[in-house]
Amino acid sequence: MTTDRSAAGRPTLEAVARRAGVSRSTVSRVINGQPAVSPDAVRRVREVVRELGYVPNQNARSLVTRRSDTVAVVITEPQHRLFVDPYFSLQQHGIRRELVERGSYPVLLFIEEPEDYARVEDFLSRGHVDGALLLSLRADDPLPDMTDRLALPAVCVGRRPPSGRAESDRYLYVNSDNRGGAREAVRHLVGLGRRAVATITGAMEQTAAVDRLRGYRDVLPDAAPEMVVEGDFTEAGGAAAMRRLLERNPDVDAVFVASDLMAAGALRVLRERGRRVPEDVAVVGFDDIPAIAEATDPPLTTVNQDAEELGRLMARTLLDHIADCAAGEAVDRTPFTPVIMPTRLVHRASA
């Protein structure tokens, strides 16, 4: 008895070939859209494929091609708050679109508890995916070293976390120009003639917070220590930071807040304390999340980053990298070139 269908019950290439009266190679060529096949054969094969409901076995295929056309999107999310954030959804959307357009499929892996690292490592090591996108890494996140160890192509968002590792070609990253954006924001404030420009930073274990503070310092290298207050990227944190700022420094007349959400909190406190914005205190945020920046009173002047484009860029970088790796040794000579997405200041009413 010949094998028309695999043990799993699904028809095989072999079955299609026999039924269509051609060889397996021909069927394979048709399936993979290779050119050198007679129109007639193409038609016959297509017909049988439909008739039998043939679907290629991805495992068999991956075994020989060494590609799964699947990439992992690993999300390290200790703070659920990032997800309420439209910024994140946009980024996800960009990733997905780019991946799908280029024939890959994203698979989401979440890290919510410490044990999840081992699980993810296990999954990644099994060859299910061609590469990984590492999102919202924390400082000293073990993920980059993991993908490195597994020799799995990976791309991170955010600046390279501080780690002893030397430049590894496997470690690529894509980032918003946090430092440049912050610089522009602070320069704008200074350009407005403000003399006491403070800043509310994000949680300093995130590189984005560090970079934004750097941008502030680039413009104001001599800012007094009390002009820098650490927030935590939440609305309440922004409010608390603003209160502290006002206590220590009643004459502050401008503040660069490292996120829109915190800026909303800061604005609330300013209003409670009777300070007019922007007359008494000018405020600039970061992110340009429309739902927040357009809804505050007054509307927030803030630094825009194109989240969707950043997502696409990450995906594109990964896919290109995967292709490079597949191409061979070339990898070792690939220069390490992080991709930085530009930001731009969006003027509204708060500064």
Next chain:
Amino acid sequence: MTTDRSAAGRPTLEAVARRAGVSRSTVSRVINGQPAVSPDAVRRVREVVRELGYVPNQNARSLVTRRSDTVAVVITEPQHRLFVDPYFSLQQHGIRRELVERGSYPVLLFIEEPEDYARVEDFLSRGHVDGALLLSLRADDPLPDMTDRLALPAVCVGRRPPSGRAESDRYLYVNSDNRGGAREAVRHLVGLGRRAVATITGAMEQTAAVDRLRGYRDVLPDAAPEMVVEGDFTEAGGAAAMRRLLERNPDVDAVFVASDLMAAGALRVLRERGRRVPEDVAVVGFDDIPAIAEATDPPLTTVNQDAEELGRLMARTLLDHIADCAAGEAVDRTPFTPVIMPTRLVHRASA
């Protein structure tokens, strides 16, 4: 030249075997923890495995075993809900724990736009997964038919959506006892002596909403039409529904709200309108999400469902089903037995 490492650069079974001075079969047995291997061989193999950093190629393995030890968790819902809705997180957590304990790995697939259905179908058909968990299905969701067509074992949450399909063994579902829970809630209200018991339903395209309304009708078959107001499972929707209810029916003295979130909205409106809870109007919710039910004023009496356990149950049901399918024909005789999780009323102050 012998092949010590695959083209992808990773060592193969073959390499381990040679290095350890045994056959591939023996290595395979050790890797898979099969008993009939001499302690000595086990030790040697383990050593070489570690030394070479050997990791089995899952594709090769799946090709022969026909299992990937991976299951898809398909979520028809914007991604962010997963993080906002504690019920959802708990359920996810339950699914994950059960899956992992039994050696499988969950892979998340989101359906957020219409085109995603085709993508998911593509992914599912490629043999990446052994089965699928279908979450938050809408009425007439194409997903069940899809898994059916692909002959992919699947388990849904929620009652079987209305569909022409006859009992299919591939279509299993797990559900909370929405109807029973609603019944208990309404009975409680009636037992309190309330005469005008209304209900705010969920979005009626979700079967959970339908079933909860059924439970209400079981107890109050003759309730006037204006006592039933449709909500949408959001806080704002609950508030709006409560307002409508009060307009149409100023003398309402109790309301069963089909979700805690909506109940929070309803409570807010009641407060605004100066109605005391529970003195003037008694309120019972559904879900028992601590973050909501314990935080409302007054704390919410509500129907508890064990989301985590439901998640575990789904996973268990799917895994068992997959095993059945693998075992062979037995499948056709598997009786169709939906699993219903019991619910219980949690008494707090609102009723």
Next chain:
DNA sequence: CTGAAAGCGCTAACAC
């Protein structure tokens, strides 16, 4: 207890 041999379903040279 262990090894040899036979594939799983597919792609990719390489001939014709």
Next chain:
DNA sequence: GTGTTAGCGCTTTCAG
């Protein structure tokens, strides 16, 4: 254009 021939890396009878 199309078929033939080798495997991809692993599991699994089946002999020993």
